[in-house]
Amino acid sequence: MAGFQSLPGFRDFYPEDFSRRQHIFRVWRQTASAFSFQEYDAPVLEPLELYKTKSGDEIEAQLFSFTDKGGREVSLRPEMTPTVCRMVGAKAGALKRPIKWFSIAEFYRYERAQKGRLRAFSQFNADIFGEPGPEAEIELIALLIQCLAGFGLTKDDFTIRLSDRDLWFFYLEALGFNDAQSRALLTAIDRYEKAGDDAFKVYTEAHGALDAGLKEKVLAFLKIKSLGELEAALAPFKSEKLAARLADWRKVLAGVSAMGLGDFIAVDLSVVRGLAYYTGFVFEAFDRKGDLRALAGGGRYNDLVKKLGGPDLPAVGFAIGDVTTGLLIEQRGLAPAQANAPEVYVVIGGAPERAAAFADIQALRAAGVRVEYPFKELAFGKQFKAASESGAKLALIYGGDELAKGVVKIRDLADRSEREVPRNHIVASVRTELAGG
């Protein structure tokens, strides 16, 4: 056993693990491109103050933060949102709207590792800046769905729960709660699913007993699971704010349905995300079977760019983690097999044939074909075994008989058929064969 281990919550990516993660990244990147999002990246190390400004001083306990040799207080990035807000904020005037950006990056949090939660993990982040209307939510929710459906996951595997922090605030205001009371109630609502009635303790300790009738209304609102129920619940109120929120809800749900993704989305007002910086719609993606933690989460954060020193710029965004996504893909048997297997395995008769084989191997590789061959001289039987185990589709046979005739034998390793092709056409012949011939 080696004297050193990786740090807790950090992972080594052996080739098999790496290719699993690459598959996840590939799907995310292709999907984001299809939605016409632009990729960016940023520093792994940022000023500690950036995260304290966004999340408060308490966040430091959960950061990989330290003082650098120049005396600067710094932190490994725990998330992308503050960074991307800074980047967009700095050049907001020069960027074409809508600003649709994504990134795939590794993040670091000083927390106790658990299933689906590590200290170093990767996330796909997608954000839209400069669009105040629900069109941005439609675009992002569709992207989120496709980022999971792209693995072969279906509406039976995951669901998007949609909620709305502003709607909650306006509703609680209409019921007569003040701002501080509403905030305490949202905390209770966030924990209600897990803690039940105990969730209201924080509220009652700070603001006194909660009127039974009002509590019932809050709980009824929390249990709303459809647009129809929401409309009915809001009907008695004559609030313009509530009417405007309802109009946005109709647009989002209609837009997502028109894309054929309506089955993936569920109205669920019990999701409020405990994060104070969200200002409107919030949404989370969950494993349907419920034995994994959240797959993805996001929402609208219209005040954050300004808070971090930029212009007043509306924004919506979400993030998906690689850890939980990987677990779900694994559980559903959707992991790809041998993603980077060679396409061609070259079987070489002996030393005299090696030079000819090398010339063609290099020509094929330069043409982009994935080619493998044995380093040492081996019996034909062993080479065919190795070819088969490599996962290659084709074997090219460079034997004395073939080279004397100026040909190469191509063997299809799946159906075991063979044919001879002229050596000077080898690249074109292999391409045709790989294309399905």
Next chain:
RNA sequence: GCGGUCAUAGCUCAGUUGGUUAGAGCACAAGAUUGUGAUUCUUGGGGUCGCGGGUUCGAAUCCCGUUGACCGCCCCA
């Protein structure tokens, strides 16, 4: 930060009330097999039993500490 379970080969694990040189399957490597692959057989490499200390004539086994993994709580950007 708190509580629980666990740690033996690359992987999955066995290992008696403490007793000689710590085992199996899989995986890996070589040979049987000098022009055709999934079988079979033979052989081989690989472990200071997570690490440190203690008890004992003797520790993988018992005790203490420590590190790590997993599960739950807190938190979850």
